[in-house]
Amino acid sequence: MHIHHLLEQNSVANKFISQLRDVNIQNDRMRFRRNIERLGEIMGYELSKNFSYEAKDIQTPLGTASLGLPTEEIVVCSILRAGLPLHTGLLNYFDDAENSFISAYRHHPNNDEEFEILVEYLASPSLEGKTLVLADPMLATGRSFVNVMKALERMGTPKHIHLVSVIGATEGIEYIKEYFPQDSHLWIATIDNKLDERGYIVPGLGDAGDLCFGTKLQH
Template identity: 55%
Template sequence: MFVLSETPSIANHFIAELRDIDIQKDRMRFRRNMERLGEMLAYEVSKSLTYETAQIQTPLGVSETLLLEQQPVLGTILRAGLPMYQGFVNVFDKAESAFIGAYRGKPNDDYSFDIEMQYTAMPDLEGKVLILIDPMLATGKSVIRTLTSLRTFGKPASVHLVSAIATHEGVSYVQQYFPEAKFWIGALDESLNHKYYIVPGLGDAGDLAFGEKM
């Protein structure tokens, strides 16, 4: 598991602004900070991928370099994942994309919930690198529901899970079902409250990026 904030960098400024209750009022800045965090995590993920040697013809000669052996599939959970997904597209600009409509269903009396899933737009995943972007990994239920449903589209060669904020509980829950998945996280928070929201977290990423939903 890679946690970006464990190493001091400018990324901590972006995460701090994402959390800041006053700066959050600027919806455009919230989206941009999520996008920038996505770009930084995309770069970190890129270091773990497979490369092959290529010869590049320049005006003055030939340069040998390493290029991606295979472009990944970038998947995101709508709608909250879109700004961070955009950061990944900025880096992996030749990647295929996948979109998943998954959300928390109506809460029960004890605030537990099921994950509703009503939409998928998915390329063939067989043998490919799948990067699934969900900015808030709280309980891990939406990730489990998504990865389980994606099995009908083929078995990826590897799965990378990306979140701006995650909890130990959510990570552990996903690892029970998908131990092979690799985690790339902006910051790792300690707990969930009684409504299963991350504490201290940052609130509802979808609402902060795009406005409150009915």
């Protein structure tokens, strides 16, 4: 797997990440969602550099210009519900992409710290021969990405796979490397080194879904 770590180089993305982490700012839900959306735009731009392009002649009022335009058939798939703002950011750049939505959540069957990832909803076009962009803002244990990809298998085999995440843990990244093809790509804004005993990223930012959309009743 090819890892693309956005914050290895300083950019305006640092500001968006800092506001997402800041407890004095992150409770502004609209700003929180918008910062995730903006990071989706930035990573969409970066990953587009890996697409295939074909020269096209464009007629202007004064002549003809030749431009390389992407030839990829793109499907943007977000993991509900926290993935929705990231999905929007990607769609702002890939406005003609097809869309896929899938649910994944932590289920605690024994009401303790142990959990399993359940996938209960999927709406998707065919993925056969297309470029799949799979979006989830938090890459903690990596199990959500893996279980979602298993659920998507019946939709066809993508030609290329790009994972997009805002904050990840080293442990989760190592986990997904075992399950995704070697030529797949992970685009991630920043990487933290630690998971706590509940499997949450430290220092992380908390529960992205709750910060985007409000707290939920636990399953």
